[in-house]
Amino acid sequence: MKMNKLSRMLFLALLPATTAIAAPAADTSFSVIPAPLHIQAGKGSFPLNRQTRILVEAGSKDLQNVAKELAAGIHRQSGLQLPVGALGKMVPVNAIVLRLQADTLGNEGYRLTVRPGLATASASQPAGVFYAAQTILQLLPAGPSKSPVLPAVTIADKPRFGWRGLMLDVGRYYYPVDYIKQYIDYMAMHKLNTFHWHLTEDHGWRIEIKKYPRLTSVSAWRNGTQFTNNRVNDHPHGGFYTQEEVKEVVAYAQSKFITVVPEIEMPGHSLSALAAYPELSCTGGPFEMPVKWGIQKDVYCAGNDKTFAFLEDVLTEVAALFPGEIIHIGGDECPKDRWKACSRCQQRIKDNKLKDEHELQSYFITRIEQFLQTKGKRIIGWDEILEGGLAPNAAVMSWRGTKGGIEAARQLHPVVMTPNNFMYFDYYQGEAYLEPYCIGGFVPLRKVYEYEPVPAELNAEEAKFILGVQANIWCEYIHSPEKANYMTFPRAAAMAETGWSSAGRKNWEDFTRRMESQYLRYDNAGIGYATSAYNVMFKVETDSVRNKARVTLQTDSYRPNIRYTTNGNEPTATSAQYRQPFEVDLPVNIKAAVFQDNRVRGQVSGTAILRKSAR
Ligand code: ACM
Numbered sequence: 007m008k009m010n011k012l013s014r015m016l017f018l019a020l021l022p023a024t025t026a027i028a029a030p031a032a033d034t035s036f037s038v039i040p041a042p043l044h045i046q047a048g049k050g051s052f053p054l055n056r057q058t059r060i061l062v063e064a065g066s067k068d069l070q071n072v073a074k075e076l077a078a079g080i081h082r083q084s085g086l087q088l089p090v091g092a093l094g095k096m097v098p099v100n101a102i103v104l105r106l107q108a109d110t111l112g113n114e115g116y117r118l119t120v121r122p123g124l125a126t127a128s129a130s131q132p133a134g135v136f137y138a139a140q141t142i143l144q145l146l147p148a149g150p151s152k153s154p155v156l157p158a159v160t161i162a163d164k165p166r167f168g169w170r171g172l173m174l175d176v177g178r179y180y181y182p183v184d185y186i187k188q189y190i191d192y193m194a195m196h197k198l199n200t201f202h203w204h205l206t207e208d209h210g211w212r213i214e215i216k217k218y219p220r221l222t223s224v225s226a227w228r229n230g231t232q233f234t235n236n237r238v239n240d241h242p243h244g245g246f247y248t249q250e251e252v253k254e255v256v257a258y259a260q261s262k263f264i265t266v267v268p269e270i271e272m273p274g275h276s277l278s279a280l281a282a283y284p285e286l287s288c289t290g291g292p293f294e295m296p297v298k299w300g301i302q303k304d305v306y307c308a309g310n311d312k313t314f315a316f317l318e319d320v321l322t323e324v325a326a327l328f329p330g331e332i333i334h335i336g337g338d339e340c341p342k343d344r345w346k347a348c349s350r351c352q353q354r355i356k357d358n359k360l361k362d363e364h365e366l367q368s369y370f371i372t373r374i375e376q377f378l379q380t381k382g383k384r385i386i387g388w389d390e391i392l393e394g395g396l397a398p399n400a401a402v403m404s405w406r407g408t409k410g411g412i413e414a415a416r417q418l419h420p421v422v423m424t425p426n427n428f429m430y431f432d433y434y435q436g437e438a439y440l441e442p443y444c445i446g447g448f449v450p451l452r453k454v455y456e457y458e459p460v461p462a463e464l465n466a467e468e469a470k471f472i473l474g475v476q477a478n479i480w481c482e483y484i485h486s487p488e489k490a491n492y493m494t495f496p497r498a499a500a501m502a503e504t505g506w507s508s509a510g511r512k513n514w515e516d517f518t519r520r521m522e523s524q525y526l527r528y529d530n531a532g533i534g535y536a537t538s539a540y541n542v543m544f545k546v547e548t549d550s551v552r553n554k555a556r557v558t559l560q561t562d563s564y565r566p567n568i569r570y571t572t573n574g575n576e577p578t579a580t581s582a583q584y585r586q587p588f589e590v591d592l593p594v595n596i597k598a599a600v601f602q603d604n605r606v607r608g609q610v611s612g613t614a615i616l617r618k619s620a621r
C-alpha cells in the first residue's frame with residue numbers, strides 16, 4: 007500500500023527531544039547486537055591462536071554443526087582456522103567449549119563465559135548454543151584482524167520474543183536461491199528466527215506446485231514491469247523455486263535455527279494464479295499477467311468449490327515442504343467488487359447466511375484454516391482477516407498500524423506486530439532527495455529502534471498474545487539483491503534488538519555506538535547497507551520578523567562529527583563543527599555532513615531557507 011510521505015516538519019515534530027530511556031546497567035565496552043540480557047566484563051582476555059580448539063560434547067550433531075559454523079565465522083573474520091574436536095574428560099585449555107546443559111533461559115537462551123584460555127557456551131537447546139556462537143563472533147574485533155582476541159566476559163542471554171521475523175516479497179521480483187540463503191545468513195547474524203517467504207503475488211507465483219504446472223509456466227512470468235514515474239518497461243521478468251530448491255532453502259534455514267513461514271496469498275493478490283487458471287475467478291477471465299503495481303480487482307471466486315479444491319491441492323504440497331507449524335494465507339487487500347457481482351459468490355453468502363462480502367472472506371479463510379488443521383498446520387494472516395470475524399485459531403499479522411494487533415490480542419489470538427509506520431522497510435529510511443526511489447513512507451533507523459511491540463492498550467493477559475515483531479520488505483521498487491540489502495540493513499539490526507532485547511536493555515545512544523562495529527561486520531560480510539543514518543537532518547525554526555532561523559542538525563549515528571557551511575559550499579573536514587543549535591540570517595543555504603577519518607560518511611545534506619518577509 008502506498009503511503010503519503012510524511013512532511014519533514016511532521017517528522018521533526020515526532021522526533022523525541024531527548025533520549026528518554028535509562029542507560030543500561032551493563033558494561034558498554036562490548037558491541038553485541040542485539041544487546042544481551044546480562045553482560046559483565048571480566049578480567050583479561052583470551053587470544054585465539056592456531057592451537058585453540060573448538061570442543062563439543064560428543065553425540066550432538068546439531069552442536070557439531072554449530073561448531074563448524076563458528077569455526078567458519080572465526081576463519082572469515084581472522085583467517086584463523088580452528089579445528090573442531092570432542093570434549094574429553096580432561097579440563098580443557100585453550101578451547102572454546104560448546105555444550106548442552108539444562109538451564110532456565112528457555113529454548114533460545116544461552117550462557118557464555120570467557121576467561122583467559124577458555125570460553126564456555128552452554129544452553130539447554132542447540133539454538134541457544136548457536137546464538138552463543140553468534141555472540142562469540144561479535145566479541146571478536148569487528149574489523150578484519152589477524153589476531154583475534156575474546157575479551158573476558160560473562161553473559162546470560164535470552165530473547166524477549168519468540169517471533170523475530172523478516173519478510174521478503176519474492177512475488178514482485180524473483181530472487182535467486184543463492185541470495186535467499188545469504189539473506190538467511192544475515193538473519194542468523196542478527197539472531198532472527200523467522201523467515202516469512204512471500205511466495206505468491208498478483209505479479210508472480212514463485213513456488214513449483216506439481217499438480218498445477220501452469221503456475222510455473224504461466225504465473226511465474228510477466229512481460230514488463232512498472233518503474234518509477236509509472237513507466238512500464240517491456241523486459242520479461244520471472245522465475246520460480248522448484249520443490250527441490252524449496253527443500254534446500256528450508257534445510258539451510260533449519261541449520262541456522264530459522265523457521266521458514268511460506269505465504270500463499272488468498273483470496274486477493276492472486277491474479278497470477280488466475281492468469282493460468284481463469285476458471286477460479288468470478289468472471290472466468292481471460293487475464294494477462296499484470297505489469298503495473300497496485301491492488302487487482304480479480305480475486306479467487308469464493309462461491310466456486312473448484313477454488314477450494316485448487317487451494318487444498320496447493321496447500322497439501324506446500325504443507326509437505328515446510329516443516330514449520332505455521333502457514334501464512336495472506337488475506338490482505340481483497341477488493342470485494344467481483345464477489346458483489348458474482349452469482350456464485352452471492353449464492354454462497356445466502357446458503358451460509360452470511361451478512362456480507364466481509365463475512366464471505368471470513369468463511370473463505372475459516373474453510374482454509376479447517377483444511378490446514380487436517381495437515382497439522384495453523385494459519386496466520388494479515389489483519390484484514392479480522393474483518394467479518396476471525397477464523398477460530400488464526401494468528402494475525404498487524405500491518406495497518408497496531409489496531410488489528412490490539413483487537414486480535416483482545417480476542418486472545420496470537421499476534422505478530424509489523425506495523426507499516428515502523429516496520430515497512432520498503433519505506434524511505436532517510437530524506438527522499440538522498441535516497442534511491444522508494445514506494446513512500448518514512449521509517450528511519452531511530453523510528454524502527456524506538457518501536458515497542460506490546461501496545462500500551464493491552465492488559466497483562468492480552469499482552470501474552472504478542473508473539474513478536476517482524477519487518478517486511480515489499481519489493482515493487484526493490485529489484486535486486488543489492489537494493490534489498492540496502493533497504494534491509496541497518497534497519498534489521500534495530501528491529502532485531504527490539505525483538506530480542508528486553509525493553510530495559512534498549513538504549514538508543516548505546517545502540518548507535520554498537521552499530522559502529524555492526525557496520526564493520528556488514529562490510530566483512532559484503533552487505534551493502536544504507537548509510538542513511540549518517541545523513542544530517544535539519545530542524546529549522548524560522549523567525550520571519552527578524553529574518554533569522556534557528557537550525558538544529560541531527561543524525562541517527564553515534565556522536566557524529568558534523569561539519570557544515572552556510573554559503574552553499576560543500577562541507578570539508580575543516581568546515582565549522584556543529585556543537586549546538588545555531589542562528590543564521592536569511593536567506594541561507596546550509597550544507598552539512600558527518601566526517602569520519604577526514605572523509606564524508608553518508609552523504610552531504612543541504613537545505614535552502616528563504617527569507618520570509620519582504621523587508
Ligand atoms: C500489506 O502490506 N498489504 C500486507
Ligand code: ZN
Nearest residue numbers: 288307348351
Ligand atoms: Zn465469485
